[in-house]
Amino acid sequence: MIIAERKPVDEIMEMLQDFKKVLVLGCHGCVSVCSAGGEREVEILASLIRLGSKKEGKEIEVIEGTITRQCDKEYIDSIDQWEGKYDAVLSMACGVGVNFIANLRPTDMVFPAVNTSFFGGSAEQGVWSEQCAGCGNCILHYTGGLCPVARCAKSLMNGPCGGSMDGRCEIHADVPCVWQLIHDRLERVDRKEQLTKVAPIRSWTTAGHGGPRKVVRDDLTV
Amino acid sequence: MSNFTPDIRAYCCHYTSQQTCADGPEGLKKDGFPDCVVLNRIPCTGKLQISTLLKAFEDGADAVYVVGCPEDKCHNLMGSQRAAKRVGAVKKALSELSVEPERAEMFHLERGFHPEFVAAAVEMHKRVSAMGPCPFKGEEK
Incomplete structure (x- = not known):
């Protein structure tokens, strides 16, 4: 899965300084499993934003929501349920989610609440390690x-x-x-x-150095 | 500042607060338990969430503290250890917001009524009275 970590609160507060209504949006995918951006973390971050704003004497309305995934169009479309209630989205998904919101909702302001770290797994509770470089x-x-x-x-x-x-x-x-x-x-x-065995010279052309990669499955593109 | 009465929320498990609750408010008062400490009794502190403690601050608490079983003698094995970790996370969050982390605390106490249960409340009362109102309230110290 994709492992992520929440950004420091002051970095998040700085991103949100021009906004009065913020939708803190979690994802039920990888970031829920690695406890970085699921429902529970949304609740915590929303609380921290409200407390931080109170301390600074600012008013901010924080709406909390979590969707099934932020890396599929149909779930991004479900953000419509909060239409008109926010002026910025603070995504707690990995970078894919933030990009998808930016791609699919051209007029929405979207900010990342987490740093996307790596592809990894958890062999013991609370510890994740990198296993794949993609x-x-x-x-x-x-x-x-x-x-x-x-x-x-x-x-x-x-x-x-x-x-x-x-x-x-x-x-x-x-x-x-x-x-x-x-x-x-x-x-x-x-x-x-x-x-x-003597292996052929490794090809790194698939490793992303040639720009963003794409997988197309013809059997699925109806 | 002299008129400041701190709003302190205590979260204690069924076991550490058993005798305390049996004594009732009058008994506690007689033993010197500060009036401004509100007791919230939960089955096990391991059930307590970080968001519950943060919400207490949102609701106007000046400090929160948790009383759970001794680390190695929790009735539910690891509940109080989990609670201590979550209190640690709240302390870290308070620091991130430039608020004194000492406004959140974890106490591990033996089961039943002990003078230590009252002492924990008295300690928090003394600590928070010296610190003044929580900065989240937006009040001048």
């Missing part, structure tokens, strides 16, 4: 399911590097060397010989 050219079948693009500090294709020590990455003692994990895992499943 590079568009998966090589996980070569690496035992562990991604060196996202999880190696240098995104090496032939690690480990000289900075790997006792299974840890040189950037921080808390970061496991993913290439050590790859070697250990492939050895455990008796597939280590696949690392001796």
Whole structure:
């Protein structure tokens, strides 16, 4: 899922300084699961905005809402239910949601309430870690399911590097060397010989350096 | 400032407040429990949400505090630990808004009526009286 974190309140307050009626809009997708922008976080942020405004002696009306997803047109259209009740939308979705509101509601002012961090997962409660870089050219079948693009500090294709020590990455003692994990895992499943294969030069053309990417599924475009 | 009577909201679990509630308002008053502390009794402090504490400030509280079981002896195992984390989040939020984080506090107390239950209220009363009205009220200190 996409992992995000709420922006500092003063940054949010600065964005909203010219507005009197704000719709704080959560998303039931990834940001709900990572507790950054779901219903509960909407309630908290709305409260903080009201308190911050009170302290500054300003009046602001905060409307709270959460929609199923902010990355699909039909759900963005459901913002119509608050039509005329807000003069700015503060989206608690990831950057995709903010872009979708900007794309599909050309006259709405929209601001991001969270920083979109990475694609990751939670192996223990309250802790998320990056697992995928969305590079568009998966090589996980070569690496035992562990991604060196996202999880190696240098995104090496032939690690480990000289900075790997006792299974840890040189950037921080808390970061496991993913290439050590790859070697250990492939050895455990008796597939280590696949690392001796000479791989073709990796194509990074799918990794976003050529501008925004697009997936088109002809069977779904009716 | 001398006329300031703080509005303090206490959230305590069923277990830590058992005897307190049995004593009733008169008993509490006799024991020195400040009048301005409003008790909100909940089944377990682990149920308490961050938004509940923030709403108390929106409603005009000068401070909030939570009384839960000892960290390692919660009746519901980890309820008071969760409450402590949420009080921590409220403290952080208050700091973000440049308001004293000491206006939110967590106390871990043994079950039943103890002088510590009253002492927690007295401590908060003393602390908030010294700090003055909460800046969210927009009043001059």
